[in-house]
Amino acid sequence: MSEQLGRFGEFGGRYVPEALIPALEQLDEVRRKAAVDPEFVGELDRLHRTYTGRPSIITEVPRFAAHCGGARVILKREDLNHTGSHKINNVLGQALLAKRMGKTRVIAETGAGQHGVATATAAALLGLECVVYMGAVDTRRQALNVARMRLLGAEVVAVTNGSQTLKDAVNEALRDWVANVDSTHYVLGTVTGPHPFPEMVRDFHRIIGVEARAQVLDLVGRLPDAVLACVGGGSNAMGIFHRFLLDPSVRLIGLEAGGEGVHSGRHAARFSGGTRGVLHGAATYVLQDDDGQTIESHSVSAGLDYPSVGPEHAHLFETGRAEYRAVTDDEAMQAFRLLCRTEGIIPAIESSHALAGAMAVGRELGPEALLLVSLSGRGDKDVHTAARWFGLLDDAEGMP
Amino acid sequence: MTPTVHSAAATPAAPAVRLSPGAQVLAACRAEGRAALVGYLPVGFPTVQTSIEAMVAMARAGADIIEVGVPYSDPLMDGPVIQRATETALEGGTRVDDVFEAVHAISAAGAAAYVMTYWNLVLRRGVDRFAADLASAGGCGLITPDLIPDEAGEWLAASDAHGLDRVFLVAPSSTPERLAIATGACRGFVYAASTMGVTGTRETVGSAAETVVAGTRGVTDLPVCVGLGVSNRAQAADVARFADGVIVGSALVSALGEGGIPALEALTRELAAGVRESRR
Numbered sequence: 173m174s175e176q177l178g179r180f181g182e183f184g185g186r187y188v189p190e191a192l193i194p195a196l197e198q199l200d201e202v203r204r205k206a207a208v209d210p211e212f213v214g215e216l217d218r219l220h221r222t223y224t225g226r227p228s229i230i231t232e233v234p235r236f237a238a239h240c241g242g243a244r245v246i247l248k249r250e251d252l253n254h255t256g257s258h259k260i261n262n263v264l265g266q267a268l269l270a271k272r273m274g275k276t277r278v279i280a281e282t283g284a285g286q287h288g289v290a291t292a293t294a295a296a297l298l299g300l301e302c303v304v305y306m307g308a309v310d311t312r313r314q315a316l317n318v319a320r321m322r323l324l325g326a327e328v329v330a331v332t333n334g335s336q337t338l339k340d341a342v343n344e345a346l347r348d349w350v351a352n353v354d355s356t357h358y359v360l361g362t363v364t365g366p367h368p369f370p371e372m373v374r375d376f377h378r379i380i381g382v383e384a385r386a387q388v389l390d391l392v393g394r395l396p397d398a399v400l401a402c403v404g405g406g407s408n409a410m411g412i413f414h415r416f417l418l419d420p421s422v423r424l425i426g427l428e429a430g431g432e433g434v435h436s437g438r439h440a441a442r443f444s445g446g447t448r449g450v451l452h453g454a455a456t457y458v459l460q461d462d463d464g465q466t467i468e469s470h471s472v473s474a475g476l477d478y479p480s481v482g483p484e485h486a487h488l489f490e491t492g493r494a495e496y497r498a499v500t501d502d503e504a505m506q507a508f509r510l511l512c513r514t515e516g517i518i519p520a521i522e523s524s525h526a527l528a529g530a531m532a533v534g535r536e537l538g539p540e541a542l543l544l545v546s547l548s549g550r551g552d553k554d555v556h557t558a559a560r561w562f563g564l565l566d567d568a569e570g571m572p
Numbered sequence: 573m574t575p576t577v578h579s580a581a582a583t584p585a586a587p588a589v590r591l592s593p594g595a596q597v598l599a600a601c602r603a604e605g606r607a608a609l610v611g612y613l614p615v616g617f618p619t620v621q622t623s624i625e626a627m628v629a630m631a632r633a634g635a636d637i638i639e640v641g642v643p644y645s646d647p648l649m650d651g652p653v654i655q656r657a658t659e660t661a662l663e664g665g666t667r668v669d670d671v672f673e674a675v676h677a678i679s680a681a682g683a684a685a686y687v688m689t690y691w692n693l694v695l696r697r698g699v700d701r702f703a704a705d706l707a708s709a710g711g712c713g714l715i716t717p718d719l720i721p722d723e724a725g726e727w728l729a730a731s732d733a734h735g736l737d738r739v740f741l742v743a744p745s746s747t748p749e750r751l752a753i754a755t756g757a758c759r760g761f762v763y764a765a766s767t768m769g770v771t772g773t774r775e776t777v778g779s780a781a782e783t784v785v786a787g788t789r790g791v792t793d794l795p796v797c798v799g800l801g802v803s804n805r806a807q808a809a810d811v812a813r814f815a816d817g818v819i820v821g822s823a824l825v826s827a828l829g830e831g832g833i834p835a836l837e838a839l840t841r842e843l844a845a846g847v848r849e850s851r852r
Contacts, residue, residue: 464696
């Protein structure tokens with residue numbers, strides 16, 4: 173693994189216009205220095221404790237676990253963070269770096285709106301101008317998050333190019349960055365993109381696994397048999413996996429969006445239905461046709477609806493250190509409802525893919541097994557989708 | 573099939589460099605004391621057949637080099653005009669195979685063709701296979717907007733094996749070190765982005781272009797062509813004062829889209845006159 177080139181085995185790298193290389197080199201240098209600067213580390217730690225609410229707790233969920241073959245199941249509660257998901261860990265780190273680099277403006281892409289909300293939040297906190305790019309289809313699907321970002325003072329730009337979803341929002345953010353790189357930092361929201369983003373974003377989320385490993389050892393006295401997390405771009409998964417990479421007894425299991433089924437063609441399962449390629453700056457696994465044109469992904473969960481995946485996941489997949497499974501929309505929604513009813517926790521639909529994975533893996537491993545699941549976000553944003561999925565409201569009750 | 577680059581061990585003296593047709597055109601323009609006109613159009617806009625006819629017509633109307641664009645689903649270096657044109661091309665079923673047909677037609681008409689492509693399309697076909705297909709269609713080389721030399725090992729080898737030019741980009745943000753790396757890997761010419769930004773017409777090209785060309789000339793003797801933002805005769809003449817080539821894209825795409833091949837030919841003639849105004 174070459175740190176110098178930002179490679180994870182054969183994956184990663186920098187497939188971007190030459191114009192961005194100086195900014196990427198500056199970012200790499202600044203984040204390396206910051207990582208060992210007590211002032212930076214202290215400020216980020218203070219924000220984690222006094223703003224985000226870290227450390228996030230772990231919760232054992234026995235009534236849910238009864239549906240997981242009787243295995244013990246422990247949730248890492250990133251849903252309890254300020255802004256409702258793990259995204260804030262990365263955003264605060266990058267916003268502090270933006271200030272260090274003397275940049276006054278941050279931009280971000282967002283799909284469901286969670287990363288956009290987190291970025292708008294950090295920008296408000298630190299006094300930075302903020303522009304969020306969001307596919308026009310997504311601005312309609314997630315109108316409340318658009319309003320939330322505007323409340324926080326961000327400008328939300330609806331992207332009407334291409335498929336008008338997350339991948340097009342990334343394209344538009346990259347175009348903005350090329351044109352405004354002197355004043356602007358691009359707060360990329362996941363472990364994809366050109367080096368150093370995959371490594372840097374992982375490092376900002378690594379705290380999830382560091383905390384969880386110690387918390388599980390403290391509670392149970394042993395390491396889990398498996399760690400499970402949903403994988404869109406893959407930032408919460410890399411965050412919780414990384415501290416366990418050198419624990420060979422711990423299986424690392426990523427759950428991708430199987431959509432309507434991998435064989436339906438309507439899914440976001442890059443490791444089942446994708447091939448090696450380059451998208452948005454990184455060599456990784458991509459959903460693409462025979463010519464190399466990107467194929468649009470599909471998932472009930474906007475946060476997993478992305479045709480590419482972080483390059484470190486591609487490396488963990490090819491080396492066999494992590495395994496990746498597809499969870500269908502229907503399986504994820506059943507797990508979503510089950511956690512609501514057995515534990516009184518409404519999870520994000522993204523995280524529900526990991527819960528569905530735990531139900532399957534628990535049944536495979538049996539009652540002796542100990543599973544750690546990343547509950548990466550809360551489901552407030554998904555109530556509309558869930559209400560429609562389960563038919564919870566009459567038309568007269570105001571659901572469009 | 574004859575390799576054009578020999579190993580240092582076999583030929584201790586520097587091997588005679590065989591210039592591509594494109595490099596020969598640039599050398600001839602330099603000898604005339606003028607800049608070359610490089611015209612861009614994407615394959616498949618508005619249809620594959622019309623786009624090929626348009627590229628040949630553009631060459632006959634005075635474009636010295638044709639830059640053949642390959643439509644891609646995620647064109648992050650392109651502004652709205654080229655995005656819309658390439659979306660139309662993809663919706664119309666344009667395939668990467670069609671690019672080689674276009675290159676063949678341009679070459680058969682006696683003009684020099686470079687292919688501008690995002691990297692994933694080359695990777696997917698196979699770098700060596702893409703290079704072989706391009707060489708057999710008579711193409712001069714590739715312009716790669718999202719590939720930097722640091723990541724281009726396979727392409728450096730394939731372009732050597734198939735005798736193709738490789739055109740990397742430099743930008744106003746490029747440090748002297750990056751200029752040396754980029755130009756050191758180029759063959760044929762260097763593509764200098766005039767501004768920080770994506771393709772599209774602009775009111776003024778700005779002084780950054782002249783600065784980046786000057787910086788580039790400090791580290792290479794290769795011809796330097798300037799792209800991004802040029803749309804009319806006056807801008808072409810202005811850039812032609814200091815560049816070896818003036819690259820025009822969005823304005824030609826708009827002309828073709830709005831007025832068909834006659835409008836494209838008229839704009840090409842204007843631009844060709846522009847690059848001849850600033851004789852050096």
